[in-house]
Amino acid sequence: MSNIPGDRRYTKSHEWVKVEKDGTLTVGITDHAQALMGDMVYVDLPEAGRKLAAGKECAVVESVKAASDVYAPVTGEIALSNAALADAPETVNRDPYSEGWIFKLKPANAADVNALLDAKAYEALVAAEKH
Amino acid sequence: MGHRTPLYETHLKHGAKIVDFGGWDMPLHYGSQIEEHHQVRKDAGMFDVSHMTVSDLKGKSVGDFLRLLLANDVTKLKTKGRALYSCMLNSKGGVIDDLIVYWMDDDWYRIVSNAATRDKDMSWMNAAAKEFGGVTLTERPDFAMIAVQGPNARAKACTALGEHIREAAMPLRPFHSVRIGELMIATTGYTGEDGFEIILPDKSAPFAWQMLHEAGIAPCGLGARDTLRLEAGMALYGTDMDDTVSPFEAGLAWTVALEPAGRKFIGREALEKQKAGGVPRQLVGLWLEGKGVLRNHQKVQCGVHGAGEITSGSFSPTLNQSIALARVPAGVKTGDAVQVDLRGKLQPAKVVKYPFVRNGKSCL
Numbered sequence: 363m364s365n366i367p368g369d370r371r372y373t374k375s376h377e378w379v380k381v382e383k384d385g386t387l388t389v390g391i392t393d394h395a396q397a398l399m400g401d402m403v404y405v406d407l408p409e410a411g412r413k414l415a416a417g418k419e420c421a422v423v424e425s426v427k428a429a430s431d432v433y434a435p436v437t438g439e440i441a442l443s444n445a446a447l448a449d450a451p452e453t454v455n456r457d458p459y460s461e462g463w464i465f466k467l468k469p470a471n472a473a474d475v476n477a478l479l480d481a482k483a484y485e486a487l488v489a490a491e492k493h
Numbered sequence: 494m495g496h497r498t499p500l501y502e503t504h505l506k507h508g509a510k511i512v513d514f515g516g517w518d519m520p521l522h523y524g525s526q527i528e529e530h531h532q533v534r535k536d537a538g539m540f541d542v543s544h545m546t547v548s549d550l551k552g553k554s555v556g557d558f559l560r561l562l563l564a565n566d567v568t569k570l571k572t573k574g575r576a577l578y579s580c581m582l583n584s585k586g587g588v589i590d591d592l593i594v595y596w597m598d599d600d601w602y603r604i605v606s607n608a609a610t611r612d613k614d615m616s617w618m619n620a621a622a623k624e625f626g627g628v629t630l631t632e633r634p635d636f637a638m639i640a641v642q643g644p645n646a647r648a649k650a651c652t653a654l655g656e657h658i659r660e661a662a663m664p665l666r667p668f669h670s671v672r673i674g675e676l677m678i679a680t681t682g683y684t685g686e687d688g689f690e691i692i693l694p695d696k697s698a699p700f701a702w703q704m705l706h707e708a709g710i711a712p713c714g715l716g717a718r719d720t721l722r723l724e725a726g727m728a729l730y731g732t733d734m735d736d737t738v739s740p741f742e743a744g745l746a747w748t749v750a751l752e753p754a755g756r757k758f759i760g761r762e763a764l765e766k767q768k769a770g771g772v773p774r775q776l777v778g779l780w781l782e783g784k785g786v787l788r789n790h791q792k793v794q795c796g797v798h799g800a801g802e803i804t805s806g807s808f809s810p811t812l813n814q815s816i817a818l819a820r821v822p823a824g825v826k827t828g829d830a831v832q833v834d835l836r837g838k839l840q841p842a843k844v845v846k847y848p849f850v851r852n853g854k855s856c857l
Binding site: 400401403404406422424426427429452 | 786
């Protein structure tokens with residue numbers, strides 16, 4: 363069973379979104395997503411300052427097996443990317459919810475995050491995919 | 494549900510992630526594909542390859558039949574037990590399958606061919622044998638096959654299998670085999686490392702697997718098998734070549750025996766014609782200099798020579814960089830700079846000689 367922390371929101375495309383104290387959103391991919399993809403070997407990170415509409419692809423995670431887009435969960439601007447992943451993409455496998463974060467986003471509208479899935483709804487989504 | 498090998502339950506017990514592979518439910522990995530890859534390069538790993546097709550060909554004139562059926566020449570096998578890699582071609586010179594043929598005994602050869610091509614291989618071989626006459630072809634679904642690969646694979650496998658096996662199997666040079674009781678042990682493989690391929694009765698497979706595991710040989714999935722064979726520069730049927738590609742266009746000219754000139758094997762005429770007219774495409778190695786991971790079917794821009802396509806692209810765990818095999822126009826040379834279309838962005842790559850890795854070491 364994959365690990366789904368209750369302290370954050372989720373997307374249907376398997377990103378997690380955590381609201382930080384300063385209002386920025388930290389975004390990564392879920393434990394379920396990293397397990398499906400297998401060993402990560404490359405992460406293409408977005409540049410700070412890039413403005414994105416919700417649902418726009420902005421990063422790529424590549425495992426030995428496949429490449430997968432990572433999408434902006436809400437409309438906003440990239441504040442920071444996790445540069446440490448350039449040399450250690452396997453961090454996404456090892457610690458997807460903490461050290462394996464991919465980018466931080468300044469949301470255009472702080473309330474948008476409330477429309478994303480909560481842990482329970484995401485758990486149901488993952489369960490449905492398995493059948 | 495796909496076909497299952499006698500080791501299917503064993504794989505589940507070891508926590509394998511199972512995927513469909515040519516109609517078979519096979520282990521992709523048992524946790525980490527990259528760790529399994531390194532295990533084979535540095536120590537010893539084992540693969541269930543029971544999905545491969547084993548068939549026995551027997552008859553007084555079976556040698557002559559194989560000299561007609563295969564592009565390589567079985568008369569190169571000077572002693573019983575030796576093995577030969579060959580393509581089996583259609584009349585247009587396209588590759589129906591690639592395979593290994595073992596000389597077992599008087600009037601007896603054994604062929605190990607791919608899993609996904611089983612039906613077409615069998616109908617082709619059966620039709621050819623019927624026309625030739627005097628050769629019987631028997632599939633051997635009663636066998637399992639375990640590939641034990643890596644620098645310590647032989648020693649550990651012999652510890653698992655017993656002293657009588659050690660005496661017979663340790664001294665074998667590459668592409669040889671020996672039969673001991675119900676086992677056939679061959680020094681062939683698909684990783685670029687030393688090791689054995691063990692053909693054994695299906696009922697014995699789970700116990701043998703357990704003994705090999707206890708001797709320190711780690712179970713490895715088909716994911717690692719693919720990155721290992723790519724680093725070793727070994728072609729994969731269905732991606733690097735198929736019925737529309739000649740061995741000359743797949744880096745397999747070395748497996749085509751045009752001498753002696755009088756041997757009339759199937760596909761020969763087409764190959765001679767292609768050679769005389771100039772082979773239009775070639776298989777080359779690529780080393781990605783830009784960012785990302787090379788993948789199958791990405792376009793390769795080769796300047797004035799035109800464009801080609803990646804046939805096998807992946808990340809190389811040993812070299813920590815992305816590498817590929819690509820089919821490109823004739824005229825492209827080792828050292829040339831090319832560009833690969835990676836998800837809409839052109840990235841620089843260099844044409845390199847392959848194999849990329851042999852016996853644990855980079856060849857670049």
